[in-house]
Amino acid sequence: MERLQGIAEKLQKGDANGIRQDVELALQEGISPREVLEGSLLAAMSEIGEKFKANEIFVPEVLIAARAMNAAMEVLKPKLVETGVEPVGKVVIGTVKGDLHDIGKNLVKMMLEGAGFEVKDLGIDVAPEQFVAAVKEYQPQFVGMSALLTTTMSEMRSVVQAIETEGLRDTVTIMVGGAPVTDKFAADIGADFYSKDAAEAASMARERI
């Protein structure tokens, strides 16, 4: 579809203002927020990843594309997230220490909010002690961790251990995700579950309330 193609092209170019307008137009034209996300934004971001890997583009271009992705997500958020309903549970979420990738984590946050959860977002580069402090402060039912690098995913184990050391392990369900994370890894580090994408994260959390 032409509109979705245009959105993908603007993401590739990093045109944050243009993409905002195009996403608004797409929604006005009756294209669903999910179609915009899955049929255009995620596919374009994945292409960016391929080009980055092949050294066809470099960190600055990826950053500009990420900024455009976030601009598009700002427009989609109110459509994906229900408002005015009582939260079904609380989630503390963050990208682990040493890791600055937040697009996937932001999407998971959005889908969780859409599924009725109240989400406390700790941001990026979150140390185990910050997760522990947030569990004490907000008393969530779930702790969510995101990691995009093979070098940072091991931080998830440190967070699980820190939560255990503080005697809080039985109070929370720990969910993990991110491109290098797998079911097996989640089981190895003692997390409760892994989900492959934001929609699955939200539905798996709902099943475990």
Ligand code: B1M
């Ligand atoms: Co980086 N980067 N990056 N990067 N970057 C990757 C991850 C990489 C695969 C690119 C590549 O080589 N092909 C590679 C990692 C290799 C590896 O470890 N195996 C890589 C690298 C190497 C790096 C640097 C080291 C590059 C450098 O400096 N030389 C550096 C590290 C910085 C750091 O973190 N310390 C770096 C930096 C960056 C930018 C800052 C430029 C930028 C991030 C901007 C931002 O996030 N604000 C960036 C980006 C954008 C990427 C790619 C291109 C796209 C990531 C993304 O946003 N994907 C990425 C390549 C790729 O993934 N194809 C790449 C879209 C997003 C929606 O998907 O985050 O996977 P994702 O989230 C998914 C699922 O994984 C899941 O749900 C989401 C979808 O619904 N999910 C969860 C995620 N978290 C979850 C949590 C859950 C459940 C599900 O429960 C809690």
